[in-house]
Amino acid sequence: MKRAKAAPSAARTAWRGGWLQAARRVDSPNFGPRPEGTAIELVVIHSISLPPGEYGGDAIERLFTNRLDPAAHPWFERLRGVQVSAHFLIRRDGELIQFVSCAKRAWHAGESNWNGRPGCNDFSIGIELEGLEGETFEEAQYERLGATLVALAGRYPIRAVTSHERIAPGRKRDPGAGFHWAGLRHRAALPGVDFVP
């Protein structure tokens, strides 16, 4: 008997393993395995710019791939030897870059706690927005972030989206007061997902 072949759903074709096909892939060596059996339940929103407040260069990509030259800018000296990553970066123009497979544990949260549960890197996805704490973000970034959250929620059992500040209070302040949570919530209305600034 001949059967009609179902068209692949957008949710399925959007991914190859833990890599989102809409993103430009730049592999970071800064990742590890997630603890076995850990569900990916949380998305953490960050902001970053290098040097702070300067946009458009390649310093963030360099930082996440351990290729940042400490001599290239006075501010970079404090990042010497630092090994960090995030799963995604959204540039000011909305470009999406992925550094670590979502199946792996990226190094974005540091010492952190979500509702009494420590070690947020184990069970979260980290998304960096190119920006500065206290400053605003671009429309193109919200659009891309909204689409990325929809794709993530279609693949992983995401229960909440929160800020780095929320999971590391007193230590981190990003993405900061300029980030428009209501706008994001409106853009990515996801049933069962809480937005917790």
Ligand SMILES: [Zn+2]
């Ligand atoms: Zn952060």
